[in-house]
Amino acid sequence: MSKITLDLFRFDEATGEDPRRERVDIDFPETSTVLDALEYAKAEVDGSITFRRSCRSSICGSCSMNINGTTGLACKTPINSVLREDRSVRIDPMPNFEPIKDMVVHMDPFWDKYSRLKPYLQPADKDSDHERERRVSPEDMKKLVAVANCVMCATCYALCPVISVDPSFAGPAAIAYAYRFIEDSRDAQTSERVAQISDDYLWLCAHCYACSYCPKHVDPHDRIIDTKRKSVELGMTNAPGPRHALVVSKTIKQTGMLAENEVIVGTVGKFNFKGLLKIMPLGLRMAAKGKVPPLIMHPVPKVDEIRTIFDAMEVPVA
């Protein structure tokens, strides 16, 4: 047994009172999980401490919370991996969500974005046309296995900095789950799904990799890259996000450097006169400060070596 302090966020939406912190001291084995410690504190010290949990084994996805500033599953986090110097563990609700009571948050925005993507199979034919279940080849199944492990814990959503500044972003889990059906060989709505997820701000992802810290190793960031690739393959490139990605890669492939003038015009759209007029004052201000990037860029030495990377990784544009 060890002396441990749980430094808890306490709040109850129903009372209208401001959030406060409460320190709860317990004698508890530090080899146990943070969830076990919370369960013990609730049972033995204060029955009003509130949190979600069910399986206690990283399966149900309900115990995600912020532990010492990093979001993760409390049932998968050993206390001794997070104990601070003063033998305390700070526990808060997931960021990017409104709290209801203590560590319990309103999950509606997360579920709304998920259900908008129609997270179920939409095949071209009816079940009754088949004598037995539709099958997926082992090769095709390999692409889906990782994302099928998602337990909808919302850890990735809580970690995403884009959600914190633009809550309309679909978020990593929803995009990963859209990918799960986009790549399913039994599904007949690939284009519609890619178009929908593109509308849901797929291209807002800033590729910060924060969501790669997924307790079930779904790696939603990699699924976002795959979904972007698919949208380019399907020719869905007439929007600022894909235009930006394509013009950045074009200029780097040409010269080994970013041609900023070309990138700005290419992202807004060469024939988008309204958009170009809108950014003109910025261009003029930059010119006044002597900050205009060079109009002609010459290739860097060994640019061929850079081009071989593109040859290996580039997606053919439809």
Ligand code: SF4
């Ligand atoms: S992708 Fe990972 S972190 Fe995100 S909801 Fe699914 S299991 Fe949780």
Ligand code: SF4
């Ligand atoms: S990689 Fe994209 S989706 Fe993932 S946390 Fe960063 S901005 Fe959000």
Ligand code: FES
């Ligand atoms: S209690 Fe189910 S994932 Fe933690």
